[in-house]
Amino acid sequence: MKKLWKKLLAVTTAVMMAITLLPAMANAESTITNPQAKGSLTINKTTDKEDADGKYPGLGGAEFTIYKVASLEPGTNGKYKAWKLTTNFARLSLTPDTLGSISTADLEAKANEAKKIAADLTGQSQTTADGTGETRKGEATFSNLELGYYLVVETKTPSKYVASKPFFVSIPETVTTADGSTWNYNVSVSPKNQGIPDTDKVPDKKTVGVGDEVTYTITGPTVPNYDEAYNETTLKYEITDTLSTGLTFAKDKADLKVYTTDVNSPLVEDTDYTFEYDSTANKITISLISSKIRDLKGEAIHVKYTVTVNENAVVGSDGTINKAEVEYTNNPDGTTDGSKKGVKVYSFKIKINKKKDNGSPLKGATFGLYRDAACADKIEEATSGDDGVINFGDASKLAAGTYYLKELQAPSGYSALTSVVKVVISTATPNDNTIYDFKYSMNEGDENNVGEDGVISLDITNNKGFNLPATGGMGTYLFTIGGLVIMAGAALLLIASKKRRA
The missing domain is CATH 2.60.40.740 (Immunoglobulin-like)
Structure with a gap:
């Protein structure tokens, strides 16, 4: 019996070192005072990220299924005499006498073999599971378990994690204290999942x-x-x-x-x-x-x-x-x-509201939109309609940057703007594509927020100007008469000047 438990200790310790799952099992010489006792298994799952208090919060949504692989056969005087594979796992290539010499890799392979057996039996509609539980606040507990050796399989994995490996656990386990070795019927394990970072x-x-x-x-x-x-x-x-x-x-x-x-x-x-x-x-x-x-x-x-x-x-x-x-x-x-x-990339439009000096819409004003102050690199050209509106960006769409508006032709009876209009579209958060936060200014004025529609709306007013007379007709006669009067006056002044000198 002592030899058997030493082997169990060696196996379980190896698994713990390799996958940090199983508590160590001491070489128990203690007598089980109640061979008919029941045990429990608590599985603790935590996230892989610390919270503000430096702790790892419990991970919910992990489902575990346990299978009893082997039973401990009672002997005399409250001791156990042998392991015995359960009927469902009788074909598992595992014998108690070899446990102490199995390497960690081989033990993991045995766990995977046992998992395949469980899957095969499930596919044949044979009930093999001894319990299924999902972690709530990071914990799943299986109670009233018969003593034995169990396979633990993660059958459902939370999002952004990869399942932990299947593993074996013994119930009960032995715990070494200052007073010697004692039996622990309420076993607790902490299998680890691989956390997967976000895309x-x-x-x-x-x-x-x-x-x-x-x-x-x-x-x-x-x-x-x-x-x-x-x-x-x-x-x-x-x-x-x-x-x-x-x-x-x-x-x-x-x-x-x-x-x-x-x-x-x-x-x-x-x-x-x-x-x-x-x-x-x-x-x-x-x-x-x-x-x-x-x-x-x-x-x-x-x-x-x-x-x-x-x-x-x-x-x-x-x-x-x-x-x-x-x-x-x-x-x-x-x-x-x-x-x-x-992720998003953002685009904008510039809208001119062309107005008369009384605030009503002005039709027929033609503007060009340029990338440079010299107005040589034209993006678009458009003319205001009955509503006085000119839209730039419907076809081209505009990125943040500096643009220039030049009035190319004013409506009849109005003076064209003598200077270009400078428009700057900027962002307060240039490196964050999740935040829509843009500003615009006109002619170095105050910054304003760009609306959710992405349209920079500008009010531009034209004032009435002077119409030159039409060529031909009365206009021509007036200019001609005026010129003759001026010439005649100059001639009279010249003659008068000569008489005084004579």
Whole structure:
């Protein structure tokens, strides 16, 4: 009996060191005073991120199923004489006498073997589970358990985590105290899950106009460390990126790169990953080749590519959105989890409300919108209609920046502006694409907030001017007569001057 428990101690300690799951089992010589006692198993799960108090909060939503693999056969005087595999797990290649010599890797393999047996029996509609429980506030408890050796399998995994490995636990366990070894019937374990970080996505611009190029960099979650419990043919790590209709993707121009740490040392298409572009959905898909996924464990996968903004770009706070999603295997049963990140780039319009000096709309004023103060680089030209409105940006869309408005022609009876109008669109949060926070100013005046519609609305007034007389007709006669009078007066003054000198 002493030899048996020493073997159990060695096995359990090895598992604890390898996967930090099982409490150590001492070489128990203690007599079980109540061979018919029941035990319990409490599974504690925590997040992998500390809270403000430096603690790891409980992780809910993890489901565990336990299976009794072996029973302890009672002997005499309250002692146990042998392990015995249960009927359901009789074909498990595990014997009690070999437990002490099994390596950690072999023990993990045995746990995976036991898990497959449980799955096979479940598929044959044979009841094998001795309990299923989901963590509430990080804890799941199985009570009133018969003494024995149990397999613990995580059968449901919370989002953004990868399942813990299956493991064995003994009930009861022995605990060494100052007074010697005692039995603990209420066992507590803390299996660890791999936390998966969120997907990140960053454009190199926050605001755009039609024709601009935008380079996006997607950073996917760290590739999990998948053990042999995962079937290589079902392993999945896939990045999909759905582009707005306002963005045009062309692979030959996108300079697409998939890499781990160095953009200049990319992964190889069709060797490390596959690429697909769905033009109907405007979606790109990057899938790691399943046989390569284990080789990339612990690596974050980056995707970098360039697209062009087109006339379908969205003006205002809705923005031109681009959504990336990463889907990866998070449980050996083949289930997957996902992590999403959507980012926006923003565009604007400039609206001129052309008015008379009495405030009513003025029709027929023609303006040009320029990128430079010299008004040489024209973006658009438009004329006010009956409502006095001129819109710039309907076709081109405008990024944040400095623009100049020049009145090219005033309506009849009005004077054109003698100077250009300077308009500046700026952002208070240039590095944060999640915040819509923009300002504008006119002619170096006070800054105003750009509205949610993304339209910079400017009131510009024209004052009445002087009309030159029409060519021909009475106008011509008046100018002619006036000229003759002036010439006659000059001649008379010249004659009078000569007479005085004579």
